[in-house]
Each structure stands twice: as C-alpha cells, then as structure tokens.
Amino acid sequence: MIWAAASKIATKLAGDGEEKKIERDGLLKRTLGLADAGIPIGREHEAAGYVRWDAQDNDASSTGSIKQADGADLKWRDFLWSGPAKIDECEWGQVRWRFYSNGLVCFDAQMSNNSTKLDIGDVQGHRMELREKNGLLLGVWIAGFFVNRALPQRGFASSFVDDHEPLKLHFDDINETQHGAWVCL
Numbered sequence: 001m002i003w004a005a006a007s008k009i010a011t012k013l014a015g016d017g018e019e020k021k022i023e024r025d026g027l028l029k030r031t032l033g034l035a036d037a038g039i040p041i042g043r044e045h046e047a048a049g050y051v052r053w054d055a056q057d058n059d060a061s062s063t064g065s066i067k068q069a070d071g072a073d074l075k076w077r078d079f080l081w082s083g084p085a086k087i088d089e090c091e092w093g094q095v096r097w098r099f100y101s102n103g104l105v106c107f108d109a110q111m112s113n114n115s116t117k118l119d120i121g122d123v124q125g126h127r128m129e130l131r132e133k134n135g136l137l138l139g140v141w142i143a144g145f146f147v148n149r150a151l152p153q154r155g156f157a158s159s160f161v162d163d164h165e166p167l168k169l170h171f172d173d174i175n176e177t178q179h180g181a182w183v184c185l
Contacts, residue, residue: 043139043162052087055181075101079178089115090124090184093153097128101171106159107143115149122147123185132173138166
C-alpha cells in the first residue's frame with residue numbers, strides 16, 4: 001500500500017512516460033529499501049547505465065590448473081582488485097574474479113555499506129571486461145549483491161557456468177591485465 005501511494009504521488013509530480021516511470025520506480029524502491037536482492041552473476045549483453053561507478057585495471061593476476069579425475073588439467077585464471085575502493089556510501093575491500101577453461105566463472109568480494117539515507121543499503125557489485133592479449137573483448141561479466149547498511153565488511157560470492165565459446169576457445173590468450181569497475185546502484 002505504501003508503495004502504491006508513493007508511486008502515484010511521484011507519477012503526478014514527475015509527469016508520465018514509460019522511461020520516467022521505470023527510473024522513478026527504481027528510485028522509490030531503493031529509497032524505501034525494496035530494491036532487488038542483487039545483480040545475478042552473468043555476462044552483460046548490453047551496456048547498462050550505471051549511476052555510480054569507478055574503474056581501474058586489476059592489481060594482480062595468477063594462473064593454475066587442477067588435475068581432474070579423468071587426468072585432464074582444468075586451467076584457471078584469477079584477477080584481483082585488492083582495494084580498498086569507495087563510492088559514496090558503498091565500500092569494497094578485495095574483489096576477485098576467477099575464470100576456468102571449462103566456462104566456470106567465480107566472483108568474490110568484500111563489501112560494506114555506510115548509508116545514512118532512508119534506504120537500508122544498496123546494490124553493490126563489480127563489472128569486468130575480459131580481453132585477450134591483443135585487446136579483443138571476449139565478454140563483460142557483472143555480479144552484485146544487496147549490501148545492508150551499518151554492517152562490517154563481509155564476503156559475497158557467486159559462481160555460474162557460462163557456455164561462452166569465445167572464453168573457452170581463447171582461454172590461453174587471456175591478458176594478465178583486465179579492466180574492472182566497482183558499481184553502486
């Protein structure tokens with residue numbers, strides 16, 4: 001009921017239009033603490049209009065392999081942003097992305113939120129552009145979580161298997177330096 005009333009008031013104040021309505025509803029949801037639980041880990045298919053973000057290259061990279069039961073090697077490549085980073089009330093410690101040659105993508109980040117507004121936190125995350133040594137963009141991955149305010153830094157992790165052929169085909173050509181962005185919605 002509160003949501004319906006707030007939405008109607010905002011609609012009358014800001015005018016009509018579908019794009020304005022979507023933007024206004026998102027603002028109201030964040031303000032009232034009704035935002036979605038996060039950004040599911042996945043590959044971006046189109047660039048999103050992030051309101052607050054900051055980007056830089058990773059601090060470190062490492063590689064390795066795991067011997068599988070059938071004797072084959074499963075290769076992995078790790079990218080680390082050691083932090084700290086801060087955008088307004090959103091704070092990050094370390095952020096790590098790990099890609100496996102079989103398409104498994106893992107994300108891990110230390111995050112906290114010091115919001116003092118009416119909302120109870122923000123959706124925070126990280127976006128990574130994965131490139132080959134020659135600069136070819138293999139894909140863009142993003143992951144995010146709703147981070148409650150006034151909590152100490154906590155770990156947030158997610159993983160999924162991405163059947164993305166360019167990642168598998170060009171795995172050995174992935175560059176050691178990658179570009180990533182901290183995102184605060």
